[in-house]
Amino acid sequence: MAESTVDHSWDVIVIGAGPVGENAADRARKAGLTVAIVEKHLVGGECSFYACSPSKALLRPVLVTHASQRVxxxxxxxxxxxGVLARRDSWIDNLSDKGAVGWLDSAGIDLVRGTARLAGERRVEVEGRVYEARHAVIVATGTAPLVPDLPGLRDANPWTNRDATTSPRVPERLVVLGGGPVACELAVVFAAIGSEVTIVEQEDRLLGRMERFAAEAVAAGLREQGVRIRTGAAATKVTRPGQGGEVTVDLDNGESVVADEILVAVGRVPNTADLGLDSVGVATDEKGYLPVTERMEVKGAVGDEPWLYAVGDVNGIALLTHMGKYQGRACGDLVGARATGRPVDPASMTPWAEGLGTVQVVWTDPEVAATGLTEEQARERGIRVRVVEVPMDSAAGSGLQAEGYQGRARMVVDEDKGTMVGATLVGQDVAELVHPATVAIVGEVPLRTLWHAVPAFPSMSEIWLRLLEEYGI
Structure with a gap:
């Protein structure tokens, strides 16, 4: 493509203005580079308007109310x-990205509106105009909700997380396909604000990637909140005669579930279709994700030097906003160093901590906060494991949080190293307790050293002392 065809040039072009792309762009700009970010929808992305922020805005009043009722x-x-719905609307600015656009302006990042496609090495086409990235293109296009090819499902006009987190209407009956974090959290919300909720999950339990005891506690909590749970049952057909009519979901066990709306929460698919990957010699993996090196460089891209990067959900490493932002920061710093000739620091410009396992919170009632590896994951890696568990009410602060506090904490220990490699906490208000474990895991802090990190009394942080004492320190 001739130089004359280029409409404008920047040092870096970021495709996707969600939190991940924003972080990558911000770090590259702070390195002294000129940066443009391309967005076809709302600046702030899925997390800000349809996922993390609205779902937690909806959940917080529910969880606080439940907590208050226990004191x-x-x-x-x-x-x-x-009030719950109004709070949600406030958090997403009624689906206006004016504030996010203002932040881009203040950060010195140029915004290009439209759908982006790669158009050759270091070239990006947006709505017929071609732009050049002198140093790097960073893909941060994220994922979209998966709507499986189930007979009748797509014709039934199902909800995805986008519809559920922005709906002004509360259906009398809601059936949820899936048993992961999105399904469980939204079940809590809609059960609390007036829906009769049924979860249908084809596996034998909810939250299949988390410790089984945590999944069982969440299931018990959902049932106490009036949610019906059908595990070990797969949907075989969905029927909805006419727009807005009842939805019937047939299950492979012969049962049927009838509802007013159906929410599909069975996974995500990467936004890599029509990205122009063939123009730069890149092929996705079998699931559509962009394969990357440990430095987020897209494998197979044409060119003598790395210039194409992929961060966040689109690379399939860890489909969590905070992990994507972590990748974005490291990638932005790396691009900045390479472009300005500064030394590349592997310790800070490679998101190596992903190999230690991810941190995740499921804001159900009870909450689940997990970090690092589960017991099963640790054993699969050949680690000589010891698992330590204590009830959450063994910490003095738990009883102050709620009468008859219920919950459990688990620590997964690498016996050869004497360090924690995983932790899972279940109970009311445990989300804010998990970060110390993340620090200990990433820092490979010996358990005997952690014993000297004295928790405040009477706080729930005392649970870490109880776990160490149970271990024998």
Missing amino acids: QGSEGARVDRD
């Missing part, structure tokens, strides 16, 4: 449906 003297709290 003597404040049992009268109730969930206000209209």
